[in-house]
Amino acid sequence: MKLDEQAGAMKRDWDDRAKENAKWYINTVRRDQSDDEFDATGLPEVRNFVLNDPVLNRRGDFGTQRLLEIGCGIGRMTKHLAGHFAEVHGTDVSGEMIEQARIRLGNFGNVHLHETSGVDFQALPSNYFDTIFSVYVFQHVPSVDIIHANIRDAVRVLKPGGLFKFQTCSITAEEYAKMEKDTWTGASFTEEEIRRAARDNGVHLVSFLGLGTQYCWTILQKPEITSENSTSDIKPGIIFYGRSDKPDEKSIPITGDYAFLTIVIDGPEPKTLDANNVILELDGKNHMPCYVGWVGGNFEAALGGADRSDIERLTQINIGIPRGCVSGQSRIRIGLLDGEFSEPFTLDLIAPPPVAPRINLINNAVDGGIDIYSSGEKSVFRVFANAMDETATPETVRVLLGDRELIPESVSFVPANGVHMTLARMPEGSLPGDSTVRLRFHDRLSDPFPLRILRVECGGPAPL
Template identity: 40%
Template sequence: MNRPDHARIADVMKRDWDERARQDARWFINSLRVRQSDDEFDGTGRIEVERLVLADLDLLTCRRDPRTLSLLEIGCGAGRMTRHLAGIFGHVAGVDVSGEMIRQAGERLAGVENVRLIETSGVDFKQFPNESFDLIISAYVFQHVPSVEVIDSNLRDAWRILKPGGMLRFQTNAISRLEFERIEKDTWTGAAYTEAAIRRFARERSAQLISIFGADTQYCWTTIKKRQFALAGDEEERRPSIVFFGHTYDAERKDVPLTGDQASLTLILTGLDHDRDDCESVTVRIGGERILPRYVGPIGGNFRSTLENYFGRDLSQFTQVEIGIPDDVSAGFHPVSVEAGNRFVSPAIEVMFSDAGAEIPRISSVSNAFDGGMDILSSGPKSRIQLLIEAARKESLNREISIEIGSQVVTPDSRRLLPEKDLLEIAAQLPAGLFGRVQMRVRIGEAWSAPVEFLIGRPAE
């Protein structure tokens, strides 16, 4: 795609988001309900900042004082998250393709002295010099960009203005299935920027790919670190060693389910380099299967408290590696080892993989059944939802299926198996009167999926 095409798409993005901002900026940013109060709108932003930033603050700041750091928020909208970010970081810049969003954000954040708001082109950040920011985040923005090339253009320029040692955390729609590819893209249902594209972006820049969570879903979250130095090869011998392992969601559990939401293994190693090793340089082997991890980094989650009981409070020598379990791993004990830099392999440990979770369904994506978009409304044609379910076998077509939405249960009015992807597609009408953030789970036979949260908006008036 050439630059004139970029400019044309950017013009459409500006036009559409300016119009949405004039209609009801808060609803289009967070479809809780129309005409949200300041407290409601800011409250949803506070929750997002707590989940996306504060929960990983040590990782994102490299344990530095955030009050000494500068942060860029790509797609700040009307400042839903910006106000809360300004209370954490020393300097915050919020940018948006929509001038009307920036105007409204300016009114809402008047008097917040450490915030700067700027309308940008939608394809780059030319207003900023190289290496301007310690941390760059983007939440629920690129999923609305209709072109992979324009997403890539934004990420490339974000990389330019990120300081060495800085972190880039962003969210994309990473659905790679053909059904989604066939949907016409616009400034609401944008293009997919997949795991393959993310890994390629990191590789081309010799970046440290810390994590990719939610690959092949609507909400894929990526964290990448800009290295402070160029990699010099494997001249120093590294000897990784697995010192602890467990089920990702229960550190003391030593058997790992093969499928479903629980099919995840976490390994704790010595001999890896926090500044060097990442989701590209590290490979996990289960028997003869080689698996790229979805997280490589400092100890976190429930493993921190468990490991402190074993090794004390200083865990700086350890690295946490997390993988999902591939479909072709069979039940039973398998040797597991870790390869670093395509050269150094840890001694293998034996891990028990169980088929107890083989029937557990997993909700892969939620969309409206009208046009396959992500906007789900409380009434009208977009109030019929479509779900793609993983870990569903052929027998699922003949089993009882129900969908629990909030406190109500509905029965799908259609179901079909997509054998090429091992997915079950089901659709159902939303119960009347639901809107806002709602939890949903699916039951197939006797097995329930883990709950997922999605937004139900009201039709624009």
């Protein structure tokens, strides 16, 4: 199908969804949501995804910046972004979504809304935005070609030095690859596609995180206009290294959540480096990193960043331990594409600790809302979790509801989300109120996940 035909299908389908129930299709927590309930769910996401992002914060004061939100819907996050940025532009392929957004956000003088073609941003000027942001949008796009088209024109409207943060589906499971892609179950944007998008558009690949999941985040930076020359002939020097989440830990697991190595280097000019031109050589084989940029977080503190005059001359490099590595000592070097390599150092790779399930969502089995009741049809609930495998069955999984242990009715893998789903039912005598849910998979226990159990009254379900 041609790009314009795909874009036409996107426009028709999302117009229909907006007319039917825009709030539900944007925020699938409950079919009936008031404006206040709907808008309230956007605030923590704006904080987590934008305001508290350490890379986006490198651009300075948000209050002086222009931001573009791709796929704004009816403005769930737009209204919160408007309180922090000087100027906010929201775009959406659905004209119906934009019309509803205009009604809801009419009192915001710094918000500008645009219906787009779905493949570009023709109405917007070049080199205009400091920050571009998109979440829960490209995961519903039916082809990687449409995603690439959006990235290409987003780069056009981004200022030199500006940052573009976006989320895509990156599930690579065979079951997902076999599914027909449409305007709901979108194409998988793999690591290869991410790297290609940066190369083809001449931008720096700062980072990507979440490969293989529904929520893969990428940050691109448009190069600043500078006279900096290539520094590929300058030999990198390794200043510091450690486990990415814990700088003082020098032994890295070969798999799992902690199988990430961070290396801090000096030498090459940081503005010339990105995740497409830095190489990690591990035992003679070359691998590409998932982050190349500013030194931040725990590593800035570990290096005494506040007291170092050279912190801006250093570059932080994060890389996941490649598949197939075995425990033991490995020889590591950092180099540049077609350039110099650092002196080697020896890294201890260790067997991974057991990984517990991670619950990321609980909803009811009727309409997928988060309203779960003590009895009735919506007392059947689904627990979605990562870090489980093909051995997950009703025999190997238990649901712990408060201090009660439940045997699941079923456990299955969900290709569209890349997670396992455990189906359970509220036991008789369950009381409304706040509780917690844990999953036990074999001998591994998840962290507790909060659950509010609602009560059922004679006239039907009612909130607490």
